[in-house]
Amino acid sequence: MWSGGIRRAWRDGRIADESTKRVYVVSMTDLPPPGNPSEQPIAATPPPAPPAPPAGGGANGPLGTQRSIAVTILLTIVTFGIWTLVWSYQNGDEIKRHAKTGLGGVAYLLITLLIAPVTMFLMAGEVEQLYRREGKEPPITTIWGLWFLLPIIGNLIWYVRIQKSINDYWTAHGVTPI
Numbered sequence: 001m002w003s004g005g006i007r008r009a010w011r012d013g014r015i016a017d018e019s020t021k022r023v024y025v026v027s028m029t030d031l032p033p034p035g036n037p038s039e040q041p042i043a044a045t046p047p048p049a050p051p052a053p054p055a056g057g058g059a060n061g062p063l064g065t066q067r068s069i070a071v072t073i074l075l076t077i078v079t080f081g082i083w084t085l086v087w088s089y090q091n092g093d094e095i096k097r098h099a100k101t102g103l104g105g106v107a108y109l110l111i112t113l114l115i116a117p118v119t120m121f122l123m124a125g126e127v128e129q130l131y132r133r134e135g136k137e138p139p140i141t142t143i144w145g146l147w148f149l150l151p152i153i154g155n156l157i158w159y160v161r162i163q164k165s166i167n168d169y170w171t172a173h174g175v176t177p178i
Contacts, residue, residue, distance in 0.1 A: 064094030066167045066178045069160055076159070088112040088119055091166060095126050099133070102126045120158055121145030127165050140165045 067087070075083035089112075093105030103111070103122060112119045124144045131138035140161055147154035171177050 061098040061100055062094075063173055063175050064091070064098060064166070064170050066170050066175055067091075067163055068178055069163045069167075072163055073156065073159060084116070085109055085112050088123070091123065092126075095123075095130065095166075099126070099130055101129070117145070117148040120148050120162075123162055124158075127162060127169070130169055131165075138165070139168065 067090075072083070072087055076087070088108040089105040092103055092108030096102040096104040103126070108119060108123070111122065121142055122145075124140050125142040128138040128141050144158060144161060147158040150157075167178070
């Protein structure tokens with residue numbers, strides 16, 4: 001009985017809810033009949049507030065681009081390693097824009113150019129943090145940077161693992177898989 005009156009008032013436009021002000025009007029016909037003290041009218045309540053962001057501050061910037069693992073490796077081989085500079089810049093920039101933390105593309109470009117093994121630790125650490133901020137278990141951790149100690153095959157294993165982790169993160173957030 002009481003809730004039906006509220007529904008009618010909402011439908012008829014007597015109750016308005018705007019983002020800057022809230023007006024709630026209840027007509028006398030919505031109230032229970034007088035003389036029955038056991039039934040107390042229920043005051044109109046505002047709609048619930050929007051849900052709070054996840055604990056730890058969720059990342060909410062633009063999503064990045066998925067990259068083919070095979071194409072990344074092929075371009076790295078064909079360009080004699082120069083593609084790793086582009087790849088580091090692109091991924092570093094996308095992660096920073098999305099997470100609003102981290103080094104960013106230019107820093108990754110310089111670090112990869114000057115001391116490439118450090119990139120392996122830093123990128124893995126930032127991808128790890130993307131997952132941890134959402135309360136998920138990361139598929140890669142900072143320790144994966146140690147793959148640089150195993151020449152060629154270690155780099156290959158690291159690139160496959162890091163790009164797969166980044167691709168999976170973007171897919172989980174709505175980017176169409178490649």
